[in-house]
Amino acid sequence: MSWMDQADTRSCVLLRLGDRRYALPAEQVAELAAPSRVFRFAHHTPEIDGVILRRGRVVPVCDVAQHLSGKRLTTRRFYLIATRRHGQSMDWIAIPVSGQCELIQADLTPAGESDSPHVAGWLSHAGEVIEVLNLNALMPSSHLVAASAAGNVVPEVHAQ
């Protein structure tokens, strides 16, 4: 099978985390937001730094750079607001990024068996081979933890 047979042209967003660039499929990106106040409260999910308020919605902040490079981002220029769909519900996640993001069209190569779980695929752009991230492997999800309870939608609830 040739490279072209395997490749799939997709819209992707390039994001910079420290000195490396990664990509996310564009359909998983909602917006790029300016840094805002991070609210913190007691919890036991170490991957989550806190939450931000975005358009009235509480969005958890997950510094994926720490998972990818072992180092927290020292400068947060923007939050890339990404989404994950679980059945009928949607998770919103704010990923701190250290530079501008770029929307590109690129040929995506699926990840191989030897790739890390956080790699959904690969793309080549401007002479650079870039990992396309698999958010489910980088960030926890109560939906994935409770996979046996699939279809158990986390609803938006209102005051009684």
Add this chain to the structure above:
Amino acid sequence: MRRAIEHKSAPVRTEQIILFRASSEIFAISSGSVQEVRSVDSLAGTPVSVTEPSLKKVRHAIRRGDKNVYVVNTAIHFGLRPSATALIFLLRKSRVALLVDAIEKMTTMTRLQALPGAFCNEERTWYRGLTVLDQNVIPVVDPAGFLTSEELQSLDAATGSGNLTGVAGTAGAELSI
């Protein structure tokens, strides 16, 4: 005859909440789930000592009728640094009381957002959700999330609940809600 078109907006559902402080953090609890707020001082001499090594957040119980109400140190429950506590919330229809530092204020919330799915540990049982008040995000605690039925059984076994004698009553309520 033409009927007048009535424009009715959906009534906003609100819920009274108490904002309280535990360690350095602010939490909210529905005021409907708090039966009494008492001063720690008002309980001097009355609590039953609890020694259950697996539940360090519970050090005392209050005898109510023929049952123990277990006092949970809220800061320890949430994994925060223990601080000087001043008040006890006796929860309605529950065998749990909460040891807290102070009440910040009572207020009303109109919207409770589900805890985002990315939170996937104990906090899912701790909180009913999150509310936004004055541009701050406040976790709203679940009164049922402080002690499981297994933990209550374990505490009953440790205190020999039902066999206690000579325990004083619960006079001295400071504030009833």
